[in-house]
Amino acid sequence: MASQIPRGAFIVFEGCDRSGKTTQAKKLVDYLNKNNIPSQFVNFPDRTISTGHIIDEYLRKKIELPDQAAHLLFSANRWEREPTLTKLIEQGITLICDRYSFSGVAFSAAKEGMDISWCFQPEKGLPKPDAVLLFKLNEEALQRRKGFGDERYEQTDFQRKVAENYEKLKDNIWIDIDADKDIDTLGLIVKDIVIDTIKKSQFNPLER
Ligand code: T5A
Numbered sequence: 001m002a003s004q005i006p007r008g009a010f011i012v013f014e015g016c017d018r019s020g021k022t023t024q025a026k027k028l029v030d031y032l033n034k035n036n037i038p039s040q041f042v043n044f045p046d047r048t049i050s051t052g053h054i055i056d057e058y059l060r061k062k063i064e065l066p067d068q069a070a071h072l073l074f075s076a077n078r079w080e081r082e083p084t085l086t087k088l089i090e091q092g093i094t095l096i097c098d099r100y101s102f103s104g105v106a107f108s109a110a111k112e113g114m115d116i117s118w119c120f121q122p123e124k125g126l127p128k129p130d131a132v133l134l135f136k137l138n139e140e141a142l143q144r145r146k147g148f149g150d151e152r153y154e155q156t157d158f159q160r161k162v163a164e165n166y167e168k169l170k171d172n173i174w175i176d177i178d179a180d181k182d183i184d185t186l187g188l189i190v191k192d193i194v195i196d197t198i199k200k201s202q203f204n205p206l207e208r
């Protein structure tokens, strides 16, 4: 049998705004690389690529778009990066991905008249993560974090609907994370889950 090169794991962090995903994702990538586990931080929306420029204007409320058009742009943003992501995973690099398709669905479907199964259609065929870590923060703990900025979606009522939608998307690869902990304590919990996922997924084919 031909020897197999272990692939990288594809691990997604999801959760409501301000739950601490970016802080943990970046910290973890540093830790992994220092411990000779090649890894890279990726995030969606990626505001630096073509589709991301329009998304950035939309999030900063510089432009308005029909909800469907906005939704498809967020999805297109993932498809624009997909070839690079797949290549990195195949080369053995673990990706720690700050938001993914589930943000796309949970946020869009929180809007009036947006059907959750319609929202999921353009995500079909994208690489499936090996694990989704859902950062959960109750509203009281959320209030203690720094205030929301001026971007679209940064309101408590809307975030509550997003949290409800996440619950509908869960399957057996989702892991709840109680995010109401200090940065270092949370880091230890996240690190154990991620190392475990990397070991388990390295010889499994990447699913779509
Ligand atoms: N969106 C996204 C869609 O509608 N569709 C899509 O398809 C996608 C991909 C932009 C928006 O776009 C939406 C979702 C978003 O509304 P973004 O650019 O990723 O998404 O911005 P956000 O994810 O909103 O960034 P957040 O504000 O949510 O922050 P994080 O990453 O959850 O939290 P983080 O780490 O930046 O920390 C927030 C604050 O808390 C502190 C930090 O220092 C920071 O001040 N903090 C902690 N404080 C106490 N204890 C801890 N453990 C802490 N960890 C961090």
Ligand code: NA
Pocket (backbone or CB within 6 Å): 021, 022, 098
């Ligand atoms: Na973030």
